[in-house]
Amino acid sequence: MTPHDGGPAASARPRVVLGVGAGIAAYKVCELLRRFTESGHDVTVVPTADALRFVGEPTWAALSGRPVATRVWDGVADVPHVRIGQTADLVFVAPATADLLARAAHGLADDLLTNTLLTARCPVVFAPAMHTEMWEHPATQANVATLRARGSIVVDPASGRLTGKDTGPGRLPDPEALFEVARGVLARGALPRDLDGRHVVVSAGGTREALDPVRFLGNRSSGLQGYALARTAAARGARVTLVAANVALPDPAGVRVVVVESALQLREAVLSAADRADAVVMAAAVADFRPAGYRPSKIKKRDGASAPSIELVQNPDVLAELGARPHAGQVIVGFAAETDDVLANGRAKLARKGCDLLVVNQVGADLAFGRPDNAAVVLGADGSSVEVPRGPKEALADVVWDLVAARLDG
Structure with a gap:
């Protein structure tokens, strides 16, 4: 991590300012704060006055291990309205209410948090949470666009149950997903916004082909690489559709997730989303074959009887299908998991599939x-x-999006 001007030395604990807006989702931010402190971050909590109606000052102080900064006029000799932002490595605001987004977009400085936002010279992340109508209002969308244009990262809210009986986009993403956003920004700095306005589709995980109600043919893919691609694309400004096959990971913040199980379901979801996409990255491990027939009852092992034979049929080749379609202006990226002759097999697959880029990696124990x-x-x-070279999967994701962005711009 490269320290910003006036910030701590690179060896110091990363300094995070956690701004808390006045929304019911503030209770979720307690868990985000816990993740920061347990992973060694030095956190200063700066809630708005009304945020303390939802979670009180003693809770923030106990979880952070530090006094809570709430008022411009506390400790005036230390100039807190300037110093807190100047010395931060990251400012993370959650929940960012419609009011708080509006004040930040218009440069208002009527409390300690908005003063901190104006003085911060580090990456700033907003995690909005509000009712669907407020999130979709043109004024809120204009404020979000303004903040993004200035270099702030605004994480799209999740869809789900809101306050009361309401359901829709506006829900604060899970704390684990928000922490991954923060961790990525601290590790890599503010990412380029070179995918702003782009829609990208990413597939992740491994498909399962059902044999009977309890058994399936599958593979070892965890979805980690596909989820890293989705998170990184969202951080670079893209609207992301993630087609997830049997993945036990939290939804990435700001990403639309379509859950599938089989290769046929994945094909339908990817081809549907790809019609409106600027780029499609097929990181999922899609089964080549599926059972010719599904047994509606569990296949029984019978003493003395030979093992049943299973007839297989070939699944559609989704990557080849994407590559064969006219896709001028659209970038198609495939993945090739190889165990031997890695590059030779990769080059042959690239020619066969018709994609623009192919990520070739060796798999095995x-x-x-x-x-x-x-x-x-x-x-x-x-x-x-x-x-x-070998490194975090986010690093490989960054390289892939660098190459995709260059081709989109070209």
Whole structure:
């Protein structure tokens, strides 16, 4: 992490300002604060006055281990309305209410939190939460666009149950997903907004092909790489549709998730979303075959009887189907998980599938599947080749989006 001007040395604990808006979702932010403190971050909580109606000052102080900064006029000698923002490595605002987004977009400084936002020279992240009508109102959308244009990261809210009986977009994403956003911004700095206005589709996980009500044919894919791609694309400004096959991970913040199980379901979801997408990244491990027939009752093991045979039929090749369709202006990215002759097999697959980029990686025992790191070579249909050394899956995701963005701009 490179310290900003006036910030702490690189060896210091990362300094996070956690701004809390006046919304019922403030109770969720207690869990986000716990994740920050338990992972070694130095957190200063700056709630608005009305936020303390939802979660009181003693709770924030106990969870952060620090006094809570609430008023411009407390400790005036230390100039808190300037110093807190100047010395932060990250300002994270959650929940960001419609009122708070409006005040931030218009540069108002009528309390300690909005003063802090004006003096911060570090990345700033807003996690909005409000009723659907408020989120979709043109004024709120204009304020969000203004903040993004100035370089702030505004995480799209999740869809789900809101206060009372209301359901729709406006729900604060889960604390774990928000923490992943913060962790990524601190690790990599503010990402370029080179996917602003773009719609991208990412597939993740591994499909399952049912044999009977309790058994299936599947694979070892965890979805970690696909989810890293989705998170990174959202942080770079894209509208992301994530088609997730059998993934036990929290939904990435600001991402629309479509849950599927089989290869046929994944095909339908991806092709439908791809019609309106600027880029499609097929990171999911899609089963090549499925059982020819489904047994409606559990297949029984019978003493003395031979094991039943299972007839397989071939699944549609979704990546090849995408590559074969006219896709001028759309970038298609495939993944090739290989166990041997990795590059030779990858180049042959690139030519066969008709995609623009192919991410080739070696899989096997303790490689790729279920691990937080990955190494790959990204092959281009134009003959290019980019080697990505082993590192976090987010790093590989950044390289993929760098290459996609360059092709979209070109």
